[in-house]
Amino acid sequence: MNIYLVSRNDGWDxxxxxxxxxxxCDTEDEARNTHPRKDRWEGRDKWxxxxxVESPDNVSVTHLGIAKDGISGIIVARYIAx
Numbered sequence: 001m002n003i004y005l006v007s008r009n010d011g012w013d014x015x016x017x018x019x020x021x022x023x024x025c026d027t028e029d030e031a032r033n034t035h036p037r038k039d040r041w042e043g044r045d046k047w048x049x050x051x052x053v054e055s056p057d058n059v060s061v062t063h064l065g066i067a068k069d070g071i072s073g074i075i076v077a078r079y080i081a082x
Contacts, residue, residue, distance in 0.1 A: 004031035010058040015082030024067040
């Protein structure tokens with residue numbers, strides 16, 4: 001499994017929303033298509049709510065390294081509360 005940093009790049013500068021998260025998963029595409037609340041993108045035209053980007057097109061994904069065996073899913077998420 002790889003470790004990725006997924007960050008929003010939609011110019012958001014507010015509160016009550018996620019800024020970014022770190023996830024352990026197989027591919028960059030899987031990281032890009034995961035919501036910080038662990039929802040998946042499949043079959044959607046927009047994420048529910050307004051605490052994350054509307055679409056996976058509005059994130060950047062950075063490969064950070066390789067995870068140890070047994071580590072998968074969201075490791076940590078940064079949320080700005082208002």
